[in-house]
Amino acid sequence: MKVAILGTRGIPNYYGGFEQFAEYFSVYLAKKGHEVYVYNSHNHPYQEKMFNGVHILHQYDPEYKVGTFGQFIYDLNCIRDIRKRDFDIILQLGYTSSSIWYFLLPKSAIVITNMDGLEWKRSKYSAPVRRFLKYAERLAAMHSDYLVADSLGIQAFLKEEYKKESTYIAYGAHPFYSPDESVLAEYDVEKENFNMIMARFEPENNLDMVLTGVTEGNDTTPILVVGKHETKYGAYLKEKFKNHPNIRFIGGLYNIDHLNSLRYYSKIYFHGHSVGGTNPSLLEAMASHALIAAHNNHFNKGVLQDNAYYFANPKEVASLLATLRKSEEQQKIEKNFKAIEKNFNWEKINGDYLQLFEQCLIKKNRAFSG
Structure with a gap:
């Protein structure tokens, strides 16, 4: 051809x-x-x-x-x-x-x-x-x-x-098999004692919803906010959450090994995307053995099915932060990883x-x- x-x-x-x-x-x-x-x-x-x-x-x-x-x-x-x-x-x-x-x-x-x-x-x-x-x-x-x-x-x-x-x-996505725990020190976090969200800084990716859930639930666990934040919307979010030192805007992260290791060792990986098809970063999180909490929509559910937790408002985010334990969710994590190996x-x-x-x-x- x-x-x-x-x-x-x-x-x-x-x-x-x-x-x-x-x-x-x-x-x-x-x-x-x-x-x-x-x-x-x-x-x-x-x-x-x-x-x-x-x-x-x-x-x-x-x-x-x-x-x-x-x-x-x-x-x-x-x-x-x-x-x-x-x-x-x-x-x-x-x-x-x-x-x-x-x-x-x-x-x-x-x-x-x-x-x-x-x-x-x-x-x-x-x-x-x-x-x-x-x-x-x-x-x-x-x-x-x-x-x-x-x-x-x-x-x-x-x-x-x-x-x-x-x-x-x-x-x-490529299955991720080689996490590097030494990476955590560069980002001042500890194994399974930090959360993550990664997205373009756009309203439909629900960064505001997730971070509001963090503050309303009084969760003090560090959360790494990954993405280029030098935008009008980024400025709005940084101003809104400036009094919450556990919310860390770390900018874009393009070292894929660092990113995969952070996802692997995170407590909860939030995926807020609500528009579009199969999002590459979601598949990468699945491939990195992350415990995923995703915005409740049919795009995300079509990929994750029953192997994630879902949220639709800040209150539900706060509830997930208070109740989820990664050590208790290995079955969901492993099913997502197997889906990468088999289907994605x-x-x-x-x-x-x-x-x-x-x-x-x-x-x-x-x-x-x-």
Whole structure:
């Protein structure tokens, strides 16, 4: 197969979840003997033309000059290049800035779109932007040949909202086997005597709810708040909780070994995300043997099922802080870890995507020959 992957800033990953998946999956396809091309921003740190058997196609990306609008130009440049190359399959990761150019995608290629989360629900966007994102979602849902949902909640939404079937393929994580207890001293915490929450500083990730639960329950256990807090919302939270020294805003943490060890040794790992599909940080927490308390919504429950505790308000957070003991919850922790090994491992996910590609090509060839 000749495959194009677009919708990311490029590989190797320096940015986020879709870039990580694009890196893993493209290399996997190349090792299987397929001809794979990944589109990269022109100013991506990696400037070579090949990466582990994958062709890299750099395209001009003016986002650094003009902000978010530059993403639309970048996607347009990628799609204009796609038209020259006779791909069998185009895998589109997300739809935010690419779906408006759907009419330019070559009709000869099979277009498969991973629909990401419900971007138009994110409160950080203004009302006009949210209306546009809903419009872009509809374009992608209605004009792609096949859809991928990375959570059962997204799959149900696509069926209800657009009457469109999709293939459920989750995100992945690497099982974490080697915790390093010496890391704890760097963050001034003790084994199973601190809690954690990790998220982008956005209202729908419910940092405020969790931290309010900490204060209302008078819980003095240290809680590490991981994420870039140099934002307007971050300033609001730091001001609100400035008189609670156990609430520690430690900023973004990009040393994955440190992060996994902290999750492993934490007492409770809070996951407040309420919008979107399968969140990578949630899977990483499962893979790190964390005891998870998650916001009560169908996205989180679709992944964690009965192997976590759930909260919907500060009072419930306070109750969990008062009652949960990690030593008594090893069965839930182990079931989550086994789910990573069995259902959310990268080898399985890569294989599921490849199987989908093969099935799509078979259907196309049958239709053509028929």
